Amino acid sequence: xxxxxxxxxxxxxxxxxxxxxxxxxxxxxxxxxxxxxxxxxxxxxxxxxxxxxxxxxxxxxxxxxxxxxxxxxxxxxxxxxxxxxxxxxxxxxxxxxxxxxxxxxxxxxxxxxxxxxxxxxxxxxxxxxxxxxxxxxxxxxxxxxxxxxxxxxxxxxxxxxxxxxxxxxxxxxxxxxxxxxxxxxxxxxxxxxxxxxxxxxxxxxxxxxxxxxxxxxxxxxxxxxxxxxxxxxxxxxxxxxxxxxxxxxxxxxxxxxxxxxxxxxxxxxxxxxxxxxxxxxxxxxxxxxxxxxxxxxxxxxxxxxxxxxxxxxxxxxxxxxxxxxxxxxxxxxxxxxxxxxxxxxxxxxxxxxxxxxxxxxxxxxxxxxxxxxxxxxxxxxxxxxxxxxxxxxxxxxxxxxxxxxxxxxxxxxxxxxxxxxxxxxxxxxxxxxxxxxxxxxxxxxxxxxxxxxxxxxxxxxxxxxxxxxxxxxxxxxxxxxxxxxxxxxxxxxxxxxxxxxxxxx
Amino acid sequence: xxxxxxxxxxxxxxxxxxxxxxxxxxxxxxxxxxxxxxxxxxxxxxxxxxxxxxxxxxxxxxxxxxxxxxxxxxxxxxxxxxxxxxxxxxxxxxxxxxxxxxxxxxxxxxxxxxxxxxxxxxxxxxxxxxxxxxxxxxxxxxxxxxxxxxxxxxxxxxxxxxxxxxx
Numbered sequence: 026x027x028x029x030x031x032x033x034x035x036x037x038x039x040x041x042x043x044x045x046x047x048x049x050x051x052x053x054x055x056x057x058x059x060x061x062x063x064x065x066x067x068x069x070x071x072x073x074x075x076x077x078x079x080x081x082x083x084x085x086x087x088x089x090x091x092x093x094x095x096x097x098x099x100x101x102x103x104x105x106x107x108x109x110x111x112x113x114x115x116x117x118x119x120x121x122x123x124x125x126x127x128x129x130x131x132x133x134x135x136x137x138x139x140x141x142x143x144x145x146x147x148x149x150x151x152x153x154x155x156x157x158x159x160x161x162x163x164x165x166x167x168x169x170x171x172x173x174x175x176x177x178x179x180x181x182x183x184x185x186x187x188x189x190x191x192x193x194x195x196x197x198x199x200x201x202x203x204x205x206x207x208x209x210x211x212x213x214x215x216x217x218x219x220x221x222x223x224x225x226x227x228x229x230x231x232x233x234x235x236x237x238x239x240x241x242x243x244x245x246x247x248x249x250x251x252x253x254x255x256x257x258x259x260x261x262x263x264x265x266x267x268x269x270x271x272x273x274x275x276x277x278x279x280x281x282x283x284x285x286x287x288x289x290x291x292x293x294x295x296x297x298x299x300x301x302x303x304x305x306x307x308x309x310x311x312x313x314x315x316x317x318x319x320x321x322x323x324x325x326x327x328x329x330x331x332x333x334x335x336x337x338x339x340x341x342x343x344x345x346x347x348x349x350x351x352x353x354x355x356x357x358x359x360x361x362x363x364x365x366x367x368x369x370x371x372x373x374x375x376x377x378x379x380x381x382x383x384x385x386x387x388x389x390x391x392x393x394x395x396x397x398x399x400x401x402x403x404x405x406x407x408x409x410x411x412x413x414x415x416x417x418x419x420x421x422x423x424x425x426x427x428x429x430x431x432x433x434x435x436x437x438x439x440x441x442x443x444x445x446x447x448x449x450x451x452x453x454x455x456x457x458x459x460x461x462x463x464x465x466x467x468x469x470x471x472x473x474x475x476x477x478x479x480x481x482x483x484x485x486x487x488x489x490x491x492x493x494x495x496x497x498x499x500x501x502x503x504x505x506x507x508x509x510x511x512x513x514x515x516x517x518x519x520x521x522x523x524x525x526x527x528x529x530x
Numbered sequence: 531x532x533x534x535x536x537x538x539x540x541x542x543x544x545x546x547x548x549x550x551x552x553x554x555x556x557x558x559x560x561x562x563x564x565x566x567x568x569x570x571x572x573x574x575x576x577x578x579x580x581x582x583x584x585x586x587x588x589x590x591x592x593x594x595x596x597x598x599x600x601x602x603x604x605x606x607x608x609x610x611x612x613x614x615x616x617x618x619x620x621x622x623x624x625x626x627x628x629x630x631x632x633x634x635x636x637x638x639x640x641x642x643x644x645x646x647x648x649x650x651x652x653x654x655x656x657x658x659x660x661x662x663x664x665x666x667x668x669x670x671x672x673x674x675x676x677x678x679x680x681x682x683x684x685x686x687x688x689x690x691x692x693x694x695x696x697x
Binding site: 190212249250419426430431435456 | 531534535538542549553555556560562564565566568569571572575576578579582583586589595596597605609612613617620621623624628632636639640643644647649650658666670674675676677678679
């Protein structure tokens with residue numbers, strides 16, 4: 026009851042006119058920043074951080090948190106409408122969001138993303154409110170072996186994401202992981218894999234460079250080649266009744282994915298090294314594995330959009346937990362928020378809930394209000410995004426190319442990366458023609474830099490004994506589940522081949 | 531497509547070997563007191579990539595993968611032409627960025643695509659190709675404070691004028 030009272034007080038703080046204005050402004054700005062390929066919540070929060078010195082600290086952090094929320098909603102927009110994941114958290118949304126948009130159901134995809142994000146955010150807020158201190162200690166019990174086991178589980182779901190051609194899927198995963206290892210060895214600091222001795226590779230290959238190359242340039246080239254540039258525009262006009270019907274369908278078809286994403290997302294989000302990207306990917310994988318219609322995933326499944334969207338929103342709230350309770354940021358955005366709090370004289374950590382109770386509960390209250398505001402603002406803008414999709418393909422295609430190049434440059438400010446985007450785009454076209462799944466490579470490049478150091482730290486802890494991943498109480502079961510998931514597709518394939526062999530005989 | 535499958539697998543196998551060699555510039559084994567060497571992770575992953583290429587080649591030989599069963603060409607004449615025109619446009623776009631600035635390159639690329647490839651009217655092509663870079667300028671430079679390449683020095687007067695507006 027005491028918590029409800031504190032939450033009520035917090036909501037009253039969040040509903041003060043200035044704070045409410047900041048919430049709406051933050052969510053709207055975040056939505057558009059998140060929708061822009063190359064820009065994500067981290068850009069929005071970093072760029073607008075100095076502006077927040079004009080308002081009181083509680084208003085400032087509420088504004089930044091609202092940008093974070095808005096950007097999480099916005100990430101799905103470019104995934105669905107342009108087929109380019111604006112941020113790593115929205116990669117999994119592209120798998121089904123884009124195919125659904127191509128079928129003329131972009132409105133359903135966007136409404137599903139908005140509703141799932143809202144539910145994911147709400148579930149996370151409730152868990153956050155009730156169990157923050159307990160969950161913070163759970164998060165702390167995750168050491169390198171547990172985090173690596175979790176990454177292994179994420180990679181295991183990749184195998185399920187790929188095609189039936191297992192060697193091509195594993196090749197794609199390994200390629201992403203190796204590309205993610207280019208630059209410097211994270212532990213010794215020595216230059217590593219400086220390809221063709223080109224010094225520009227020392228800075229590594231960012232996830233966005235590969236993602237924009239594959240999904241922006243590669244996808245468009247593939248569409249142009251397949252359709253001979255004559256893409257039929259089958260996106261219907263948006264009406265209020267249509268949106269209401271889409272909302273009903275989103276809830277009916279996507280409830281399971283939403284539920285999986287909401288809970289899984291939060292628990293992965295609170296882990297300091299994980300965050301919203303592994304959360305959304307794992308939610309997608311689990312939703313596919315537990316679905317009655319797994320064959321629809323990748324072809325426009327509503328559950329395939331709901332699961333990652335609920336997860337990334339839930340995880341973004343979850344990642345605030347270690348930041349507030351332990352002073353450990355769970356993502357780059359929360360690292361900037363943490364920096365902002367320190368500038369304002371607030372010291373994150375276990376004492377924050379006691380010493381700055383009004384601030385903490387005001388912030389938690391603002392999560393609820395921001396989530397609600399994000400839903401309404403997002404739904405209000407869906408007709409605008411749909412209108413954009415109704416443009417002739419010969420206008421949309423060059424705009425997507427331009428956004429890919431400009432977005433790619435905005436993210437890294439390096440012309441070398443623009444050339445890499447183009448090379449990855451042409452490479453993606455060739456590999457896609459030959460049935461190589463490319464999504465696992467994009468996801469592997471995101472998770473590789475988390476997986477490698479945790480593997481090395483774990484092996485260092487155990488003096489090189491890999492049994493450390495099996496004998497620890499949390500890491501053990503996760504590792505075993507991951508291995509089973511990796512072996513499952515191979516076993517399925519063998520079972521499918523056996524009857525064929527009998528017929529052949 | 532069948533020819534493309536084995537050719538690509540061969541190229542990827544060579545690339546995997548190259549990655550293994552490059553990774554081996556750092557220690558690839560377990561170093562007592564330090565854990566796995568800096569090259570271990572990419573080396574063993576590249577090794578797995580090489581094994582995958584061998585399996586893809588085996589599947590090609592056994593004709594079990596769809597591309598290995600297909601007699602279709604990898605790309606027909608029209609496909610090569612389309613990809614050449616669009617891809618060539620993109621290469622031109624990137625080359626122009628360092629000459630006439632990001633915004634100038636956007637304008638030229640959009641005009642090329644809309645007017646030449648898209649067959650839109652001259653008026654629509656001009657309106658879109660001139661207004662889009664302006665919009666991008668005010669969004670990126672004005673709002674987001676992200677500076678884009680301004681090209682060679684002859685573009686300076688234009689940028690001086692635009693920067694006077696936003697700063």
